[in-house]
Amino acid sequence: MSQAPRNTDHTELVLEVGPVAHGGHCVARHEGRVVFVRHAIPGEKVRVRLTDDGAAAKFWRADVVEVLEASPDRVEHFWDLADSGRSWSHRHPPVGGAELGHISLERQRSLKAEVLAEQLKRLAGVEHPLEGGPSVEAVGGATGESGAQTRAGLGWRTRAGFAVTPSGKLGMHAHRSDAVLPVREMPLAVDGINALRLWELDLQGIERVEVAVPSNGSRPLVLLVPAPGTRAKRLSAILHQLPDDVSVASFDPVKGEVLQLRGRTFVQEAAAGHDYRVTGDGFWQIHRDAPETLVGAVTGFLHDGGFLAPGSVVADLYAGAGLFTAPLADTVGVTGSVLSVEGSPGASRDARKNLHDFAQVEIVQGRVERVLRQKPRNFDALVLDPPRAGAGKAVVEQLMSAGPRAIAYVSCDPASFARDLGYFQQGGWELSGLRAFDLYPHTHHMETVALLTPQGSNH
Template identity: 75%
Template sequence: MSTRTSRAIQPAAAPAEGDQAGHTGQEAVLDVGPVAHGGHCVARHEGRVVFVRHAVPGEKVRVRLTDAGDDAKFWRADVIEVLDPSPDRVEHFWHVADSLRAWGHGHPPVGGAEFGHMTLAKQRSLKADVLAEQLTRLAGFEQVPSVWNGAVEPVGEADDGGTGLGWRTRASFSVTPGGRLGMHAHRSDYIVPVREMPLASEAINALRLWDLDLQGIDRVEVAAPANGSRPLVLLAPSPGTKDKRLRAIAAALPAEASVAAFDPLAGTVAQLRGRTWVQESAVGHDYRVTGEGFWQIHRDAPGTLVGAVTEFLHQGDYLNPGAVVADLYAGAGLFTAVMADAVGGTGSVLSVEGAPGTSRDARKNLHSSPQVEVVQGRVERVLRQKPRNFDALVLDPPRAGAGKAVVGQLVAAQPRAIAYVSCDPASFARDLGYFRRSGWGLAGLRAFDLYPHTHHLETVALLAPAP
């Protein structure tokens, strides 16, 4: 049974992923295989691997090839018609992210909701499959480690009613050539105009950014704290845009929003109206976060992750009054503040962050905790300069992970335990493999669905030297 036809597609309507020479733009019928890391499923066409987006394992689908050069090792494709649907397929909640609808109108779907065509239960099952595969393939486990229960745990269902919507407190948008709010298609320069963002909080959608004339702006970043404090809209101007134009756009925004101009390359923020920062709240602390400084985007992520980290460290007796600990890639100090509470005045916390602006935020946020030392710099350099006998480290690196060199430094520091927070199962599993080859073991692991309707997940692991 076909769920939707797609004959209106014109291959030249909107270039997807570069539209290379070769077979890009052509259609094919594929039997969809297992899920793969990155939001795709694996299929084969004439002996070649094809990574298919917007499918469900087990389906038969018609696809449009979106990256299919003759010399490519593998091809990419989007589903445009479902010939034999999975029982886990549902109607997508967002038309511009629905591959069937989008390609039916001659253009690719926006990225950022690539699992929205599946039930949430199926999404979590596939994310668990991906994590399990990365652990065996990259971390070197012969089978899924027994310290993980095999589940990706839901987060925030009490607030969203089980829909998986409205959880983003931060969002990033592009601007179409005509000056309208938009989002990029996956792996493409093509910008799709948007008039809603169902994954974003009501506070973000209430700004109605899609009603603005954004000519002269390249990018828009929005932060709307879950505590209801003042939202911040950041405008990245196009080269040559005058300050007068920026202030006109700021004046068109709701009065409750702060507005600032920012330079993504230089990391600078200039006030247009209100504040250049937002006040976030989590686990009994308030945090100042300037500009586009890092903060977890799911409204319940800070409490969820802090809870998992501290539970692991307390269970192992690594986080007590008087303990010596460190928070690496510390951001604005989310974990640092809670660790400072736990170690008390007789302990110490080293908080390390590489970004200068974010490190300044951490200093402001932690000024009342004398047991905390905030250091701005690269993790491996700081650990060499400030060797200590650590009881525990918290490691929360960017998506690329810590990497081999940093793992080597962490092992050399000889802490009693490390709590590793990761938003990417592949880089996490790779780093875990480095730890295991250095004589460390996996003592605990939990996985959380902090990004419903996307392929992303978050893990928290407890690592310790093998006995």
């Protein structure tokens, strides 16, 4: 249901908010057309501003500008710049990255569980993946219950990326927009990132800034992505605005090179009893507790199911810097073997440095499908941690043909995971275990770890 728009420069509607949908929005309808509404909660009545309403579009997009009938799960947003109503009252869109900050953490997790269940049912035909349905687990004590919502779920990001305003100030993009808004805090980031006070820098000549502050207290890294034609003198000027104990590097996106300006071109991370070097543009889980959480879930599924033991033959696919490879090598020991496959040359180089003490680990840089063709072997188990787009049908079929007794699948996107699960089911495999983690509080993202096994196997 909806009411007619007010007389404004931009179309506004009053909508009854329907169910949550994948992607950080809820579904509403206006005269039969679907409207994807951000910053709402199912059951609310809200006034929205249309942000994408082309006449030929199959659906529209909108932001909440006023809450007329609030959900009991609505709380005051912790960040003015990400609060939709406040932002539009100041005539600009909200920044992205905290689109669920108006919802209690407990309800955030229940909504994410609904999304996961809906994707599994719609894309994989899985009605009840676990008894009682999937739940999303809090991580790092961020429960948000008993009145602790005000600060809970904040300060977890050890990595953050920023845009730069035309005047050279630190900024962030609004959702699906080229607009860059200046920022003077990042409440989701660990204290070490905010302590750098990057918003005080003159960043003229820079297109993007990436910062990593390892949770183990090792040296932070600021990675600058200069605009074309920016001179070395400009980079040097920025370098001298930062504390001496901060590593600074620049990234050439054309050549894919990280260039040293001061200190290291990498950060030193730690997880599961191992140290990991991660080059400036390399991947590492951004939540401070994510590495330990995910390693525990993966090894728990494989070890407890009897798929991982001394002497086992396993592979870590899309292995990155080796987060899962090292714990796998610990378990299989010198009598076992671990094949580590990673497509990114930089991440693969990091893995070689991180894993050079493990004689049982073979590191291969290349596409997963190509490497598996070149190095066929009988695996006891596989660990699969693909990018957001998932593995895809061709890779899934290759994995099944490799004959493992189990696969631990780590996913950051419920839609691509559910699609791939459907491919596994078509090949005679089934979902034997599933855990979901709220590693991105106040955003719509979640992480899942699944145990997949051949149907009818004893596990």
